Structures are given as C-alpha cells and as structure tokens.
Amino acid sequence: MTKIIVDAMGGDNAPSATVAGCVEALKDDKNLYLILTGRQNEIEAELKKYTYDKTRLEIVDCPDVIDMNDIPTEAIKRKQSSLIAAYWMLKKEDDICALVTAGSTGATIVGGQLILGRIRGVKRPALCPAIPNSRGSFTLLCDCGANAECKPVMLCQFALLASAYAEVGFGIKNPKVGLLSNGTEEHKGDPLHQQTYKYLTEMQGINFTGNIEGRDIMTSQCDVAVADGFSGNVALKSMEGCGKLVLGVMKKEFSATLSSKIGYLFMRKAIKRMRFQLDFNRYGGALLLGLKKVVVKSHGSSKPQTIAASIANAAAIHRNGLVPAVEKKLESVDFNSLIQEEE
Amino acid sequence: MTKIIVDAMGGDNAPSATVAGCVEALKDDKNLYLILTGRQNEIEAELKKYTYDKTRLEIVDCPDVIDMNDIPTEAIKRKQSSLIAAYWMLKKEDDICALVTAGSTGATIVGGQLILGRIRGVKRPALCPAIPNSRGSFTLLCDCGANAECKPVMLCQFALLASAYAEVGFGIKNPKVGLLSNGTEEHKGDPLHQQTYKYLTEMQGINFTGNIEGRDIMTSQCDVAVADGFSGNVALKSMEGCGKLVLGVMKKEFSATLSSKIGYLFMRKAIKRMRFQLDFNRYGGALLLGLKKVVVKSHGSSKPQTIAASIANAAAIHRNGLVPAVEKKLESVDFNSLIQEEE
Numbered sequence: 001m002t003k004i005i006v007d008a009m010g011g012d013n014a015p016s017a018t019v020a021g022c023v024e025a026l027k028d029d030k031n032l033y034l035i036l037t038g039r040q041n042e043i044e045a046e047l048k049k050y051t052y053d054k055t056r057l058e059i060v061d062c063p064d065v066i067d068m069n070d071i072p073t074e075a076i077k078r079k080q081s082s083l084i085a086a087y088w089m090l091k092k093e094d095d096i097c098a099l100v101t102a103g104s105t106g107a108t109i110v111g112g113q114l115i116l117g118r119i120r121g122v123k124r125p126a127l128c129p130a131i132p133n134s135r136g137s138f139t140l141l142c143d144c145g146a147n148a149e150c151k152p153v154m155l156c157q158f159a160l161l162a163s164a165y166a167e168v169g170f171g172i173k174n175p176k177v178g179l180l181s182n183g184t185e186e187h188k189g190d191p192l193h194q195q196t197y198k199y200l201t202e203m204q205g206i207n208f209t210g211n212i213e214g215r216d217i218m219t220s221q222c223d224v225a226v227a228d229g230f231s232g233n234v235a236l237k238s239m240e241g242c243g244k245l246v247l248g249v250m251k252k253e254f255s256a257t258l259s260s261k262i263g264y265l266f267m268r269k270a271i272k273r274m275r276f277q278l279d280f281n282r283y284g285g286a287l288l289l290g291l292k293k294v295v296v297k298s299h300g301s302s303k304p305q306t307i308a309a310s311i312a313n314a315a316a317i318h319r320n321g322l323v324p325a326v327e328k329k330l331e332s333v334d335f336n337s338l339i340q341e342e343e
Numbered sequence: 344m345t346k347i348i349v350d351a352m353g354g355d356n357a358p359s360a361t362v363a364g365c366v367e368a369l370k371d372d373k374n375l376y377l378i379l380t381g382r383q384n385e386i387e388a389e390l391k392k393y394t395y396d397k398t399r400l401e402i403v404d405c406p407d408v409i410d411m412n413d414i415p416t417e418a419i420k421r422k423q424s425s426l427i428a429a430y431w432m433l434k435k436e437d438d439i440c441a442l443v444t445a446g447s448t449g450a451t452i453v454g455g456q457l458i459l460g461r462i463r464g465v466k467r468p469a470l471c472p473a474i475p476n477s478r479g480s481f482t483l484l485c486d487c488g489a490n491a492e493c494k495p496v497m498l499c500q501f502a503l504l505a506s507a508y509a510e511v512g513f514g515i516k517n518p519k520v521g522l523l524s525n526g527t528e529e530h531k532g533d534p535l536h537q538q539t540y541k542y543l544t545e546m547q548g549i550n551f552t553g554n555i556e557g558r559d560i561m562t563s564q565c566d567v568a569v570a571d572g573f574s575g576n577v578a579l580k581s582m583e584g585c586g587k588l589v590l591g592v593m594k595k596e597f598s599a600t601l602s603s604k605i606g607y608l609f610m611r612k613a614i615k616r617m618r619f620q621l622d623f624n625r626y627g628g629a630l631l632l633g634l635k636k637v638v639v640k641s642h643g644s645s646k647p648q649t650i651a652a653s654i655a656n657a658a659a660i661h662r663n664g665l666v667p668a669v670e671k672k673l674e675s676v677d678f679n680s681l682i683q684e685e686e
Binding site for chain 1: 524525531559560577579582587591599607612616
C-alpha cells in the first residue's frame with residue numbers, strides 16, 4: 001500500500017476540489033492509501049458526496065489553514081495548519097511516502113527545507129513542472145520559482161535532480177539537458193549562466209546539450225530545461241499566459257459566427273485532443289525536488305482531476321524510486337572539486 | 344517625404360523577403376522614400392519581379408553581409424556591409440529618419456550604440472517588441488534581449504523609453520507600467536528587481552502599477568512590461584514557443600479526421616481572425632529604443648509583410664516624434680538623485 005498525505009485545505013478550491021481529487025485517485029489506484037489533513041467537519045461534508053473505499057482514507061483534523069498571503073517563514077511555525085501538520089507527519093512516519101498540496105508555494109518550499117529536510121548534498125530544493133512539448137512528450141523545467149537567486153552550483157544540481165526525475169518519472173534514458181539562456185551560443189547569458197554552462201559541460205551524470213532559448217522548452221529535443229528560479233518562473237508563467245490567451249481567443253472566435261459554430265460541432269473531438277495534448281496539468285503539479293521524500297506542489301487553482309493527477313504522479317515516482325535515484329546521481333558528482341570558486 | 348534606410352541583406356530570407364517588403368511598404372505609403380543597402384545586382388534581380396514607384400527607391404551597393412555568426416563588435420568595423428553602411432548613412436544624413444533591419448541582433452545593438460549613438464542620458468538601448476494581449480491590444484516588453492546584465496537604473500530607463508513608445512506609437516495616455524518578476528508581491532524577485540521596484544515607485548514620468556508575472560504580459564491591464572534583458576528574452580521566446588506549438592497542434596488536429604476537416608471549412612475565417620489577433624509580427628519587429636533615431640529590428644525569419652510592417656511602424660513613430668518624446672521624458676527624471684547607490 002502506498003501511503004500519501006494530502007493537504008486538503010490547500011488551493012483556491014479547497015477542500016471541495018482536493019477531496020474530489022482524492023476520491024478520484026483512490027478509485028484509479030487500489031494500492032493507494034490517503035491521509036487528508038484539514039478541518040475534519042469540512043472534509044467530511046465533502047466526502048459525503050461520494051462513495052469511496054473508506055478503509056483507504058483517513059482524516060487528521062487540523063483547524064488552521066495557511067493562505068497565500070501568509071509569510072512562509074512565519075507560517076511554518078503553525079503546527080495546527082493542514083500543510084505543516086502534513087509535513088511533520090511526512091517527516092516522522094516512515095510509511096508515509098509523499099505529500100501533495102495545492103497550498104502556498106512559499107510555505108511548501110520553506111516547510112520542505114526546514115521540516116522534511118533535503119537529501120544529503122543538495123544545496124536547495126527546486127520546483128520542477130512537466131511542460132507539454134511538440135514531441136507529444138514533456139520537458140521538465142527546473143527550477144521554476146523556488147530560488148529567485150541562484151549560484152552555478154545550484155543550477156548544476158537542478159540539472160541532476162531533473163535528470164533523475166526524467167529517468168524515474170518518464171522512463172527517459174540519458175535525458176538531454178539544456179540550459180535556459182537568452183540565446184543558444186555558448187557565450188550567451190549573464191555571468192551566472194556563462195559559468196554554469198562551463199560547469200555543466202564538465203559535469204558527470206548528466207547529458208548536457210548546450211544552451212536553449214525560451215521557445216525550445218516546448219519545441220526542442222530537450223528533456224530537461226535547467227533555469228534559475230527567476231527566469232524559470234518567468235518562462236513557465238509566460239507560456240501559461242500565452243496558452244491561456246490562445247485558448248481564450250479560440251473560444252471567442254469559434255463561437256463568433258454561425259459558420260464557426262457549425263464548424264465547432266465537427267471539430268469538438270479535435271479540440272478535445274488538442275486541449276489534452278497542451279494540458280500543463282496532465283501530470284498534476286510541479287515536483288519539489290531535492291527533499292527526503294516526494295513532494296508535489298499542485299497549482300493553486302487545481303481542479304479535482306489536477307489533484308488526482310498530482311497524487312497519481314507522486315505515487316508513481318515514489319514507487320519508481322525517485323529519492324534513491326537522486327542520491328545515486330549526487331554521489332557520482334564531486335561538486336567541491338567541480339566548483340572551486342564558490343563559497 | 345519620410346526617408347527610411349533598409350538593410351536589404353539582413354535576415355534568413357534576404358534579399359527576396361526584404362525587397363518584397365519594401366515594395367509593399369512603398370505601395371501602402373505614398374510619402375515614403377526607401378534606401379536599400381546591399382548587393383546591388385541581387386537587389387535589382389528581386390526588384391525586377393515587381394512594379395513600384397522607382398522615384399522613391401534607391402540602392403546603395405554594399406558587397407559585404409554580416410551574418411548571425413559574426414561577432415558583433417568585430418562586425419561593426421565592416422563598413423562595406425549592408426547593415427553598417429546603413430548605420431553610417433543614418434548617422435550622417437539628417438533627412439534619413441529610421442533604419443529597418445532583419446539582420447544580426449547583436450550587430451544591430453552594437454552599431455546603434457557605437458555608430459548612431461544614444462540619446463543624451465540613456466545608459467543602454469533596449470529592444471522592445473509589441474506583444475499581442477487579451478485586450479486585443481499590445482503590451483510593450485522592454486528589454487527583451489539587448490542587455491543580459493542589468494542594473495536598476497537601466498530598468499528604470501527601460502520603463503521610461505517604453506512608456507514614450509506606448510504614448511507615441513499606440514496613442515496610450517499615461518501607460519500602465521509593470522515590472523516583470525517571479526510574483527506580484529512587492530518583496531518578490533532578486534535584489535536587482537527588489538531595488539528596481541523601489542525606484543519605480545518613487546520615479547516621476549511613468550505610471551508604475553507594481554510587479555507582474557510572465558502570464559500578465561499577455562493577459563493583464565499593463566501597457567508596458569519592464570524586464571531585464573535576460574528574463575525579458577526568456578519571456579518573449581517562451582511565449583513565441585508556446586504560440587508556435589499551439590498553432591502546430593491545431594493544424595495537425597484540424598486535419599486529422601474527416602469530421603475535423605469539414606469543421607475547418609466552416610472555421611477558416613475564425614481561424615484567420617484568430618491568427619491575426621495573435622500575430623507577434625503585426626507591428627513588424629522590435630524597436631531598439633534609446634537611440635538618436637528610430638531603429639527597428641525585424642525578426643530574422645521576417646516575411647515580406649513583416650518587413651513592410653516594420654517599415655510602416657518606423658515611419659509612423661518617427662512622424663509622431665518618438666525621439667523628442669523620449670528626450671522630454673528623460674528630462675523629467677533626475678536619475679542621479681533617484682539612484683544614489685550606483686556607480
């Protein structure tokens with residue numbers, strides 16, 4: 001049985017979307033056991049709407065909820081909150097293998113670092129979503145916002161963490177790694193990225209293929225796009241914004257005239273396939289890589305199917321051994337001899 | 344007569360696309376006079392395909408062409424090249440008011456700084472494209488790649504330069520300025536962006552509305568998105584990549600089945616309207632702001648209509664007085680007293 005803890009109060013649509021997502025996940029995976037943290041009465045009221053296997057779900061009552069406006073370093077002291085209680089249980093109980101939350105990104109990152117803890121040798125955890133690409137597959141963008149300020153050694157580790165995720169989560173052998181910069185040439189970028197380029201070229205344990213540009217995240221052969229958390233976040237949000245705009249314009253135009261409405265009737269299936277292929281949330285949320293257990297940060301606006309996908313992804317990559325894979329990769333690189341200039 | 348000089352050899356499809364674009368521009372605007380720099384025989388061979396007003400077009404023979412692989416600081420010494428010859432004429436001849444090129448971005452920037460020269464007080468020129476947004480209008484993204492390394496004073500000036508462009512080029516009064524960061528909260532970003540936020544709040548001459556995220560470039564109320572050239576470039580390319588992927592998937596899915604093919608027949612006009620609304624090149628290329636005259640850098644893969652749009656935009660913003668508008672805005676801010684910490 002794979003035991004996963006879910007912050008039932010995290011996200012804009014909690015607890016209704018989280019509870020519905022949990023029920024869906026339990027239905028899809030008979031070897032799943034879920035612990036929901038949050039306000040017991042609210043969760044129970046939602047659960048009443050569904051039939052589900054009650055022997056595989058338990059609730060831990062937490063009266064407090066962290067919201068998006070709370071300061072993360074303060075928020076993680078609130079042990080009665082659904083997210084922080086979940087982190088403490090994840091840390092203490094060996095048989096709980098993963099955490100899923102759609103709550104505050106900041107508190108999730110700080111809680112991961114300070115409560116759960118990093119894998120030995122990891123400088124900083126990194127957020128890593130799976131972005132749909134033109135090959136019909138996914139590009140892992142790492143980091144996409146956990147670290148606004150980065151050093152070369154951190155970027156080198158992001159390459160390693162995301163490579164392990166690509167292998168374990170997507171079965172990609174020797175995943176191709178690109179460094180997100182403002183041009184493909186070697187000399188491009190600021191000193192941070194120029195230096196990182198040099199280290200990545202020398203580093204063992206990854207398959208570095210050079211610089212990539214923003215457009216390459218969705219349209220190149222790369223499996224992993226390494227980014228500092230600032231520009232990685234800008235890239236992710238820019239792609240999301242563009243996708244949202246295009247789908248919005250499409251919706252408007254496709255219902256603008258009688259002719260286009262008729263056309264839409266013939267095209268519904270094609271549009272559905274298209275939406276599926278371009279779904280940023282098909283694998284649920286972003287992984288918070290580098291921690292001692294699997295943590296998935298689902299989008300704040302997660303719908304039930306997003307939560308269910310996040311839980312399914314968390315279960316799969318735990319079963320496939322993400323954490324041991326990261327540990328093994330870390331052992332293969334001597335960061336102190338690779339990077340002498342720093343710290 | 345508005346006299347514009349065009350680097351006829353710049354871009355992947357030169358000189359055929361540039362020449363065709365020039366012919367189109369001359370047709371659309373009877374007060375336009377074009378000077379084409381480049382290999383005379385090649386340009387003349389292309390021109391033979393069209394009928395156009397020969398009294399409003401001249402060729403300056405330049406045997407040399409700068410390509411994308413040339414090092415910009417070296418390339419600008421090549422006075423026989425189509426781009427550098429154009430820059431020298433633009434500098435020396437008062438009646439030439441603008442330059443349009445689809446050639447090397449690096450050489451265009453370096454040439455602008457070292458040959459044409461900056462407006463007094465401008466620290467660095469910045470690239471500023473117009474990105475289609477959800478309001479059916481455009482957001483000006485500045486800088487999107489001229490400066491991989493930035494200081495707060497540069498970002499403050501980019502806000503000013505792009506505000507002048509929004510007023511002069513798009514008739515927007517008191518344009519709303521957002522700072523591209525990794526979150527909307529004031530404390531977000533690295534020290535560069537945190538410091539810039541503070542200065543922009545205090546600065547005269549602009550209408551600063553706070554931090555924006557990547558998704559807001561295409562979907563918010565902002566007229567101007569200020570960015571360091573590194574993350575601005577990442578944002579631009581990420582949006583382009585996403586747009587390209589979505590349109591690619593759409594094309595594939597819409598011809599996948601008989602039903603979707605029938606639907607497409609009914610939807611052609613809707614799809615055409617959609618493509619128009621989402622066209623990154625409707626205003627041609629990016630402006631290189633902060634220089635003594637108007638310079639437009641068109642996309643390397645520019646088609647004839649992109650070149651024509653770049654020329655039309657260059658003519659319009661020259662006529663509307665972009666450079667005097669920038670000068671006036673610069674006079675309204677005392678950067679030395681605003682920013683004491685630097686240099």
